[in-house]
Amino acid sequence: MADNLDPTDWAILAELQRDGRLPLTELGRRVNLSPSAATERVRRLETTGVITGYRADVDLAKVGLTVLAVVRLKYPGSSHQPLHQLLAERSEILECLRTTGDDCYTLKVAATSMGHLEQIIDELAEFGSTTTNVVYSQTLPYRGPRKLPTVAGTGRGAER
Structure with missing residues (x-):
């Protein structure tokens, strides 16, 4: 699908990731499309997943x-x-990624206190050993892709 995305599609994605409630007329203005063309592009991006x-x-x-x-x-x-099942029950677990390497899963967890975090870790430890890193600050919050990265020397988007 990435090959079918043109620079306008990527601009739409960037704008909607910044503000998902952006009115389609304003979106069209920002990406140089009429409101109807912007609406059609967004619908296509939604329909194709x-x-x-x-x-x-x-x-x-x-x-x-x-x-x-x-x-x-x-x-x-x-x-x-x-x-x-635990992931479905515990809303404090914000994200879970199954990964390669020594660890099978990497989880993002939010808690009300260190004691609360300890309770969650104790529940997770029933499934295996855990390593926990407390976050000082979020240097770069999740932002989603803004464009397909280019592979050095090819001028083409990265193959996945």
């Missing part, structure tokens, strides 16, 4: 989740359903 949804970014501290941590989990078993 490039845009998978819209969400609100929440300030964790303002909702009482003042401790943010990255937890790595070594999961020795092959039945991952019990972990998936």
Whole structure:
């Protein structure tokens, strides 16, 4: 699908990632399209699954989740359903990535206090050994891709 995205599509994606509530007339103005053309482009990006949804970014501290941590989990078993059940139940676990290397999973966890974080880690430790890093600050919040990176020397987008 990346080969089918032109610079205008990437500009639309960048604008909508900055503000998912941007009115289509304003989006069109920012990317030099008529409102109807912008609407059509957005619908195509949604239909093809490039845009998978819209969400609100929440300030964790303002909702009482003042401790943010990255937890790595070594999961020795092959039945991952019990972990998936915990992930579904614990809203404090914001993100979970299955990874290669020594750790099987990397999780982003928000907690109200160090004690609360400890409770979550204790639950995760039932599945395997954990390594926890507390986040001091978020230098670069998740922003999503703005354009397809080019591969050095080819002038083409990176193959995935």
